């Protein structure tokens with residue numbers, strides 16, 4: 001039986017992915033800290049659904065849950081979707097929040113992959129997926145901590161996809177632009193090319209099925225972000241200093 005463990009599967013992108021895999025008859029494990037989100041969002045009684053209340057920054061708890069979920073079926077796929085960001089953009093980083101993002105957005109992905117690899121390497125198959133962000137392609141103003149964690153996740157996946165290629169383990173890094181979820185519904189700044197969460201999950205599942213190494217979307221926004229990434233850094237600095245490109249300026253002069 002196909003099985004997928006989704007961190008942060010109780011809301012937003014993770015929730016939508018969980019529903020898609022449940023609809024396809026997969027065994028699905030989800031985790032999150034707040035049980036009420038699970039109760040509220042999974043109203044149907046799914047036989048193949050397992051919930052683990054935990055914080056992904058707790059390495060041992062996550063490892064225990066992934067191992068427990070994988071017995072006796074093994075683990076086909078893990079999607080590390082749990083992540084946090086903050087609506088306030090600041091020029092001076094809020095370091096407490098930055099460290100929290102490192103724990104959840106970066107270490108949370110590493111802990112998830114570590115646990116999954118302990119199962120997938122001996123079983124000789126598996127697929128590791130992390131939800132990064134288009135924000136990881138450049139150091140964007142006002143979100144230094146978020147950009148840094150997402151950029152690190154991209155590079156972590158890139159290295160692993162090379163290292164695990166001969167072990168029959170695929171690695172996919174998903175880089176969405178803005179997706180309409182509780183995470184972004186609190187943002188005050190414009191969110192160009194906003195994608196509906198159902199469409200986002202559809203694109204992600206399709207890319208995972210194709211075993212793509214990187215899934216960037218939406219197309220036009222990802223092209224713009226990649227052009228910014230290719231620019232000499234002095235040019236990037238000039239572009240991002242323009243008022244129209246630098247949304248953090250409007251909130252924090």
Ligand SMILES: NC(=O)c1ccc[n+]([C@@H]2O[C@H](COP(=O)([O-])OP(=O)(O)OC[C@H]3O[C@@H](n4cnc5c(N)ncnc54)[C@H](OP(=O)(O)O)[C@@H]3O)[C@@H](O)[C@H]2O)c1
Pocket residue numbers: 007008009010011012013014031032033034035037054055056057081082083084085104105131132133134175176177178179180181182183184
């Ligand atoms: N929405 C976007 O525009 C967008 C764009 C690019 C990338 N992303 C990335 O996509 C991923 C999912 O975001 P989303 O928009 O779906 O957010 P969301 O709706 O806020 O969902 C986040 C999920 O992660 C869980 N979570 C958060 N912190 C956790 C922790 N410490 N331990 C365990 N679970 C935790 C939440 O449950 P609990 O609160 O109950 O723990 C929830 O299930 C994130 O990594 C985000 O950075 C989102």
